[in-house]
Amino acid sequence: xxxxxxxxxxxxxxxxxxxxxxxxxxxxxxxxxxxxxxxxxxxxxxxxxxxxxxxxxxxxxxxxxxxxxxxxxxxxxxxxxxxxxxxxxxxxxxxxxxxxxxxxxxxxxxxxx
Amino acid sequence: xxxxxxxxxxxxxxxxxxxxxxxxxxxxxxxxxxxxxxxxxxxxxxxxxxxxxxxxxxxxxxxxxxxxxxxxxxxxxxxxxxxxxxxxxxxxxxxxxxxxxxxxxxxxxxxxxxx
Numbered sequence: 001x002x003x004x005x006x007x008x009x010x011x012x013x014x015x016x017x018x019x020x021x022x023x024x025x026x027x028x029x030x031x032x033x034x035x036x037x038x039x040x041x042x043x044x045x046x047x048x049x050x051x052x053x054x055x056x057x058x059x060x061x062x063x064x065x066x067x068x069x070x071x072x073x074x075x076x077x078x079x080x081x082x083x084x085x086x087x088x089x090x091x092x093x094x095x096x097x098x099x100x101x102x103x104x105x106x107x108x109x110x111x112x113x
Numbered sequence: 114x115x116x117x118x119x120x121x122x123x124x125x126x127x128x129x130x131x132x133x134x135x136x137x138x139x140x141x142x143x144x145x146x147x148x149x150x151x152x153x154x155x156x157x158x159x160x161x162x163x164x165x166x167x168x169x170x171x172x173x174x175x176x177x178x179x180x181x182x183x184x185x186x187x188x189x190x191x192x193x194x195x196x197x198x199x200x201x202x203x204x205x206x207x208x209x210x211x212x213x214x215x216x217x218x219x220x221x222x223x224x225x226x227x228x
Contacts, residue, residue: 004156036219043117044206044219090156099145101217103156 002027004093006104013081013111021076021107023065023091033074034092034101035065044090050074061085086111115141117209119220126197127228134192134223136207142187143209147217148180151204163190187211197227 007022025031035047048059055067065076074091091104116139126132136146145164149157161177163169163184171177179201181193190209194201204224208217 009154043221044208046216099215100159100162101147101157102159103149105154105156 002093002102004091004102004104006089006091006107008107009105011107011109013109015083015111015113016080017111019076019078019081019085019109021089021091021109023074023076023104024072025074025091025093025102026072027093027095027102029095032094032096033065033067034094035059035063035074035076036090036092036103037087038090038106039087047076047089081109081111083111083113085109115139115209115211115216115218117143117207117218117220119205119207119223121223122221123224123226125226125228128198129196131193131195132197132225134194134205134207134225136190136192136209136220138188138209138211138218141209141211141218143190143211144187145210145215146184146190147208147210148182148190148192149206149208151206151222157206160192194225197225199227201225202227 003026005024033050036044037047038044050057050067058064088106088108090106092101094101118137120135148160151157160175161169161171169182184190206222208219210217
């Protein structure tokens with residue numbers, strides 16, 4: 001069955017700490033991978049995506065993610081978080097571009113100044 | 114960026130009534146719209162995909178007669194929850210895609226509470 005697993009439901013960090021949010025997926029065939037962010041009171045927004053090519057993907061606001069096919073993983077990283085990164089982060093997988101996305105349960109990140 | 118709105122943002126209704134939720138793409142033409150449902154502390158679950166002018170495609174386990182989807186124009190899709198029951202209480206989110214990239218842009222969601 002197709003699924004996405006996010007390991008951490010809640011993460012609390014201090015500003016300037018490094019961030020890594022885990023995402024593992026189970027999906028047959030060609031896979032497209034996404035990270036979305038939802039800031040408090042706002043819509044889901046695309047943070048970054050992987051369709052093909054370089055498995056290290058850079059997104060907005062200093063975020064990056066690495067697709068490791070052998071581990072079925074697409075972990076999100078940021079070397080130094082800011083208070084404004086406080087949000088909920090969703091990993092998603094799809095098989096045809098942006099269609100039929102399967103989302104993980106989300107990770108709620110709180111960054112303390 | 115592309116903007117998607119939903120109306121209403123919150124709705125409370127009595128059991129047995131029907132509720133309509135609107136999803137609009139404000140500054141682009143959405144050839145495809147998606148409807149998701151989100152339970153507390155759980156992920157977004159895709160309910161259905163609708164293409165303008167054609168019938169929606171429902172995901173397995175989603176009752177098409179209960180969750181009526183209409184995508185009559187390139188800027189509007191509606192989800193009607195018919196004969197709502199308390200177990201239909203949830204957060205309903207739409208997204209819209211259009212253009213070459215096909216990127217989905219999400220609405221703010223609608224909180225439905227059925228008493």
